[in-house]
Amino acid sequence: MPVDQSNLIPQLYRQEFSKMVALICSRFGVDQIDAAEDVVSETFLAAAETWGLKGVPDNPVGWLYRVAKNNTLNGLKHERVFRQKVKRELVKGSSSSIEPQLDISPENITDSQLRMLFAVCHPSIPVEAQVSLALRVLCGFTIDEIAQALLTTKANINKRLYRAKEKLRQSGVTLTLPDDVGMNERLDAVLITVYLLFNEGYYSASPDKLLRKDLCLEAMRLAYLLTEYRGGSGKAIVRPDVYSLLALMCFQASRLEARVDAAGRLVLYEQQDSGLWNTELINRGNSFFIKACDAGALSRYHLEAAIAWWHTQQGDSREKWENILMLYNRLLMLAYSPIAALNRAYAYARVYGKEAAIPEAEGLELTGNLFYHSLLGELYLGVDEGKAVGHFEQALELASTEAERAVISRKIGSCRRS
Amino acid sequence: MKEFALIFRVPSGLGAEVSPAEMQERMTFWMNWMGGIAAKDRLVNSGNRLGVKDSKWVGANGVVSDGPYTEVKEFINGYIVVRAENGDEAAELAKGCPILLGGVGKVEVRPLVAPDNNE
Numbered sequence: 001m002p003v004d005q006s007n008l009i010p011q012l013y014r015q016e017f018s019k020m021v022a023l024i025c026s027r028f029g030v031d032q033i034d035a036a037e038d039v040v041s042e043t044f045l046a047a048a049e050t051w052g053l054k055g056v057p058d059n060p061v062g063w064l065y066r067v068a069k070n071n072t073l074n075g076l077k078h079e080r081v082f083r084q085k086v087k088r089e090l091v092k093g094s095s096s097s098i099e100p101q102l103d104i105s106p107e108n109i110t111d112s113q114l115r116m117l118f119a120v121c122h123p124s125i126p127v128e129a130q131v132s133l134a135l136r137v138l139c140g141f142t143i144d145e146i147a148q149a150l151l152t153t154k155a156n157i158n159k160r161l162y163r164a165k166e167k168l169r170q171s172g173v174t175l176t177l178p179d180d181v182g183m184n185e186r187l188d189a190v191l192i193t194v195y196l197l198f199n200e201g202y203y204s205a206s207p208d209k210l211l212r213k214d215l216c217l218e219a220m221r222l223a224y225l226l227t228e229y230r231g232g233s234g235k236a237i238v239r240p241d242v243y244s245l246l247a248l249m250c251f252q253a254s255r256l257e258a259r260v261d262a263a264g265r266l267v268l269y270e271q272q273d274s275g276l277w278n279t280e281l282i283n284r285g286n287s288f289f290i291k292a293c294d295a296g297a298l299s300r301y302h303l304e305a306a307i308a309w310w311h312t313q314q315g316d317s318r319e320k321w322e323n324i325l326m327l328y329n330r331l332l333m334l335a336y337s338p339i340a341a342l343n344r345a346y347a348y349a350r351v352y353g354k355e356a357a358i359p360e361a362e363g364l365e366l367t368g369n370l371f372y373h374s375l376l377g378e379l380y381l382g383v384d385e386g387k388a389v390g391h392f393e394q395a396l397e398l399a400s401t402e403a404e405r406a407v408i409s410r411k412i413g414s415c416r417r418s
Numbered sequence: 419m420k421e422f423a424l425i426f427r428v429p430s431g432l433g434a435e436v437s438p439a440e441m442q443e444r445m446t447f448w449m450n451w452m453g454g455i456a457a458k459d460r461l462v463n464s465g466n467r468l469g470v471k472d473s474k475w476v477g478a479n480g481v482v483s484d485g486p487y488t489e490v491k492e493f494i495n496g497y498i499v500v501r502a503e504n505g506d507e508a509a510e511l512a513k514g515c516p517i518l519l520g521g522v523g524k525v526e527v528r529p530l531v532a533p534d535n536n537e
Contacts, residue, residue: 326446329453333464341457348450363458 017140026112026175043068065104115175121190124171129164139218241299243292250285251308254278274314303331321350370398422508425497425526426517447516465498
């Protein structure tokens with residue numbers, strides 16, 4: 001396969017930056033994260049210069065790791081780290097080697113990414129900061145890209161990253177994987193962050209379609225990484241909700257192409273061209289879901305995956321919406337969330353009709369929530385146009401992005417015409 | 419907000435045969451009712467259904483007899499726990515309960531007593 005030279009370095013940066021940082025940190029401590037990022041950035045700068053002059057080496061990835069390794073070890077010799085960490089080991093005489101080592105085998109790269117994933121999702125770090133930190137040190141997004149994806153400023157992202165790294169240092173988080181006892185609780189936190197990361201991409205109002213897709217795929221990669229973890233005894237993590245989260249993300253991601261049109265506008269589910277749904281992702285989701293259900297456990301991700309599965313089914317049948325409604329009932333009984341409550345009311349309308357669903361929706365008392373007013377606007381269409389317009393207008397005021405306003409304005413326009 | 423138990427009471431002797439389709443329908447009613455309460459963030463606990471088979475009546479002096487149904491006119495067949503500002507609001511939530519559909523069941527609304535409540 002010919003390598004696209006013009007795009008090679010950005011591609012490698014996205015692909016390898018985070019792995020290299022994780023690798024260095026897992027050897028020298030997560031408190032060295034800034035130093036590690038500097039070393040890796042310098043390595044990429046060196047690549048840009050050297051490859052520009054001498055041409056791209058046969059194995060560019062290998063080149064990067066070799067140079068990063070040398071830069072790290074050279075840098076460390078003059079560093080406080082070396083004095084404090086490595087020298088102590090040397091004095092103890094436990095090691096026959098005078099040089100500190102950096103293992104760049106594929107197994108160790110995977111392992112250090114996992115360690116980094118658990119460190120980033122440490123409960124001491126606010127969730128919002130976890131997402132930014134994950135994008136930076138696990139997904140290799142640039143500060144610019146993170147700001148764009150999360151629709152905020154670079155200064156904001158820098159602040160979040162700074163605070164998150166401070167927390168990592170202060171809380172003494174280490175890059176060791178939790179033991180079997182601590183694993184369950186820590187894994188809960190990891191799954192929440194990974195799902196949040198996915199949703200940031202999936203529901204992001206950022207106009208950059210590729211960036212949003214990358215974010216979703218990165219979240220899926222991180223979840224997949226969890227399936228490769230082997231505990232101390234060499235056993236895989238068999239928590240079924242890791243697989244149900246993967247299934248959920250595959251089912252959702254199967255509609256990534258269909259839910260945005262060429263002009264970057266959001267296409268609602270009912271109007272999507274199901275020919276654009278990605279059947280390969282649906283199939284992968286199915287096989288993850290089978291694994292998730294093997295163990296007989298039931299988590300919120302199982303229920304959400306089942307709901308997402310029904311959405312991959314083309315066409316409208318009463319059976320489809322009855323099942324979706326039942327699943328939302330069960331999901332809400334397990335854990336309340338406003339968005340699940342609103343989706344349930346929508347499913348209720350699809351099964352029992354708009355008029356029956358209006359009291360269900362109004363009973364939610366979510367005044368001031370954009371989706372609450374959009375839903376009620378939708379339900380009142382054809383029932384009471386005046387109330388429909390009223391709710392759409394409230395939604396229009398609450399909408400924060402151009403894409404949302406465009407969808408709602410079209411709705412109001414169609415009410416007025418009818 | 420306070421917590422209330424909604425207790426489902428039905429008259430005894432309603433042993434009528436129910437077809438699988440009817441059972442499915444009843445289950446749907448129950449799921450929609452409880453899902454609706456959960457959607458308002460008012461469900462504290464999905465509670466339990468209480469069975470009939472293998473139930474016992476235990477009296478003083480170690481007297482144990484089968485099922486209470488010859489002695490009482492109605493029995494409790496389940497409960498859930500909800501969150502509400504007051505009894506009236508809890509009663510509002512109870513109004514949609516499928517136990518009422520046959521016209522004979524009742525829902526008893528009882529506040530849960532907090533440990534520090536000495537009323």
